[in-house]
Amino acid sequence: MAADGASSVPTFRPRQTRNPISGPLLDKIFARALAALGVVFGLQAVPFVIAQQPSMQVAWGWIISIAIFGGFIAIGLASTVMRGVETAAAFVAISFLVALITWPLAVQDPTHVQPQVPWLWYLVTVATSAAAVAFSLWVATGYLFLAPVIYGLIRITPSGGGVEPLRAALDASYSIILGGAVLILITLLRQASMSVDTAQNMAVARYSSAIREHATELERVQVDAIVHDSVLTTFISASRAFSPDERALATTMARNAMSHLTTAASVTPFDESSTSLTSMRERIQVLVANLGADVEVRAKGLDDHVIPANAAEALYSAAVQAIVNSVQHAGGDDVSRWVSVNWAREMVTVEVGDTGSGFNPAAVPGERLGVRVSITERLANAGGEASIHTKTGSGTVIRLTWPRAVPRPQAVRTHVVEDEE
Structure with missing residues (x-):
């Protein structure tokens, strides 16, 4: 005689798994990597900022410098508490783009060829990386090409050093390639984390559904067993109890049935x-x-x-x-x-x-x-x-x-x- 199949009850409570690749974790990594990138390239650009300050408009120099470097500090603080990271990164990207566009107007003598490379050059990669963190893929891609191209055009002007177009194109291409590598890496990792998170959510949902179905089946078997053991058997014994011994047995079974029904609710399958x-x-x-x-x-x-x-x-x-x-x-x-x-x-x-x-x-x-x-x-x-x-x-x-x-x-x-x- 075969019985209906039933899977065995797990004798342990499943532990919550920690996913090593997830969206929040990657966001934290990107934020702190961007903060570290801003510190490294920002310190590299500081000597050039100080050296070129005498040839720049004083108000512009202070405003842009405070905006960009203050944005780096804001990214560092935001990456620590993981709040407002995208806002700080967007502020840095926009401030850098404004600085690029206004560079020819920021020098004191726009007709004089500047002997040094504009200090914004050292921060192009940081700006494109900030855009990759702050904006959507399409906006970040547009920024990746826009910022280096504007820088290349400025390099041709006297305020940017008056270099040959080929040299300016090479500088712009270098910035696009480096920033593109960062953007591709961030995009691929985000897509991978989304796939992992989606798969994990589906697995958890299916597991929860299976647990509910399993618990329902256990409850059904428990109720069937209680009804048969404690109720039906007692009724059958009582209906067939004619002798004193049979009546005593039925009475005892009835007491046991009531006790069993009273305590059954407190028993859990796990x-x-x-x-x-x-x-x-x-x-x-x-x-x-x-x-x-x-x-x-x-x-x-x-x-x-x-x-x-x-x-x-x-x-x-x-x-x-x-x-x-x-x-x-x-x-x-x-x-x-x-x-x-x-x-x-x-x-x-x-x-x-x-x-x-x-x-x-x-x-x-x-x-x-x-x-x-x-x-x-x-x-x-x-x-x-x-x-x-x-x-x-x-x-x-x-x-x-x-x-x-x-x-x-x-x-x-x-x-x-x-x-x-």
Whole structure:
């Protein structure tokens, strides 16, 4: 008889993974790299700023210098707290572009050929990098070509040094190539981080959906098992209780059912606590005593071994259902019944057996939930396995083991063996 498949319950709470490549992390790297670039090239340009200051308009020189170098400081501060990085980078890019455009008007004598390279040359790469960080891809690409081209045109004028067009074109091309490499690197890394973040979000969403579906399935099996064990079985026993012993048994089952229903809501399928095998055996003994049936309880090798609480609860509940089935269907006082709890080779085995009438598993109606839900699925969901050895007229032995001896990635099966003649 096969049981409906059910995947095993994870015995750990999944840890939150930390993605090494993500958008926020890359933004922080870009911001601090831009701040470092501004410091390095800014310090390189300071001597030239001081040297060329006498030939520049005083107001322009102070305003532009404070704007550009103040922007570098703003980027450094923003990269530290990761706030306003794009605003600071955009301010630097715009300030540099304004400085380039107004350079011919900033020198005191526009007709006099300046002997030195304009100090803005040392900051072209910083400006194009700031644009790559602050603006969208298309705007940053336009800035990449616009700023070096304007600088090349200024180099041809006397205020920019009056160099030959070829030299100005080479300087502009060099700036475009260097800035383009930075822009390509930033763009590729951003696209890669977006792909990783998207894939991670999809994986987390699918995992969350799977967890919800799994929890729903566990809840369904738990509710089915509780209804069958605690409610339907009690009702059936009460309807068939004619003798005083049968009525006492039905009364005891009703009390147990109410207690079970009261405490069921507090049990979670992901409980990480543990239970000793000794306490589980004692619970079985108490149950047998309350049932008033003659059931021998055996134990071997339990010592101080413990197992997860969800596994212990599944073993106990499945054993209880097997005992109740034996008391109700296997026969009267002439039938021998036993329960054994054994620990060996890192595995716990609970065996419930009797010498009663046995049964034909193939003849059990599908709507009967005792074996399929209360024993098989319940134990499979806890990571265990149930096997049934029975034959009509020759008794039944139900063996419950945890954990499964061999991992089964597919549907868990209930082994049913009909003994040969």
